[in-house]
Amino acid sequence: MKHLAILGASGHGKVIADAAEQLGWQQVTFFDDAWPQVKKNGPWDVQGDTESLIARLSDFEGVVVGIGNNRIRSEKHRLLSVAEANLVSIIHPSAIVSPHASVGFGAVVFANAVINPCAVVGAGAIVNTGAIVEHDCVVGDFAHVSPNAVLAGGVTLGEEVWVGACASVRQLISVGRDGIVGMGAVVTKDVESGATVMGNPARTRNQ
Ligand SMILES: CC(C)(COP(=O)(O)OP(=O)(O)OC[C@H]1O[C@@H](n2cnc3c(N)ncnc32)[C@H](O)[C@@H]1OP(=O)(O)O)[C@@H](O)C(=O)NCCC(=O)NCCS
Known part of the structure; x- marks a missing residue:
């Protein structure tokens, strides 16, 4: 099972999820710091915040940050990189x-x-x-x-x-x-x- 995690349950994240599905990723799960208030991003589930994603990195074959703001995307990407996430394009x-x-x-x-x-x-x-x-x-x-x-x-x-x-x-x-x-x-x-x-x-x- 190819399972992708996207940090950032945004509109931008939806476009990444859609592209990922067309590339053959079989499952896409979102994480967002607005969780648990936010539990869905369009048809996709939001299952936790940044901390929960870092605790579950081994569940995912790939991780990508779906945040449009350049500064916040950079901060989250660097955090995930330090946690040894498999950051994919x-x-x-x-x-x-x-x-x-x-x-x-x-x-x-x-x-x-x-x-x-x-x-x-x-x-x-x-x-x-x-x-x-x-x-x-x-x-x-x-x-x-x-x-x-x-x-x-x-x-x-x-x-x-x-x-x-x-x-x-x-x-x-x-x-x-x-x-x-x-x-x-x-x-x-x-x-x-x-x-x-x-x-x-x-x-x-x-x-
Ligand atoms: C340039 C930009 C960052 C400015 O945003 P802002 O700081 O919030 O500026 P404001 O909306 O307050 O506009 C300030 C003034 O600049 C004008 N303005 C804003 N963007 C403009 C643009 N791209 N070209 C010409 N004038 C523009 C506004 O009409 C306004 O004029 P006024 O003071 O005479 O009323 C923004 O308008 C922009 O172009 N962002 C890119 C959006 C985009 O491409 N999104 C795609 C995401 S996938």
Whole structure:
């Protein structure tokens, strides 16, 4: 029996569970710190919190964190890693991932995403539905490329960067750690760490 545990009973977690089933995982069980108040996530059971998951790691062939918030996903992933969980990546069968690209432990790649050669997707990163990560890109650990976002060739995203839905990032641009690119932005210049940019062409939001 291939049994997957997902920490984070969220909408994002549901998409991971769905992809996992299509990949042949036979059972999916959620854990969430809102348990026991939360006992279901769509059709899937929620059976405990982070602590309960750590106590039951040997019941699961794989574990993944299904939390959309980059910082919290990173914290939970690191906690599970220290507990020696078998953190797996989940890549939807319709995603196209070049054999010359790499996808880190605990990363998820959703339906119709494309990851082209020599791209490196870090641990715990999210490449969401229909996103394109072109050749030679680096997607930092715990970064998130939202649905239909496009990273042109050689783009570098630092750790925990969030690129919003339908945003485009010009080739060879860097987005520094914790940077946020708003939905639909067209990024033509490097983005400083921690900055939020929006619009076309993207401008830094005044703090
Ligand atoms: C950029 C972003 C992070 C800002 O969020 P926020 O800090 O909560 O900002 P607010 O919603 O308070 O908006 C602040 C202002 O920026 C504008 N704004 C927000 N997002 C914008 C965007 N992507 N492009 C242009 N303007 C935007 C708002 O209209 C508002 O303008 P106003 O002050 O004139 O009313 C957010 O809007 C965004 O784009 N998130 C990505 C969402 C996404 O892709 N989700 C996919 C998940 S799978």
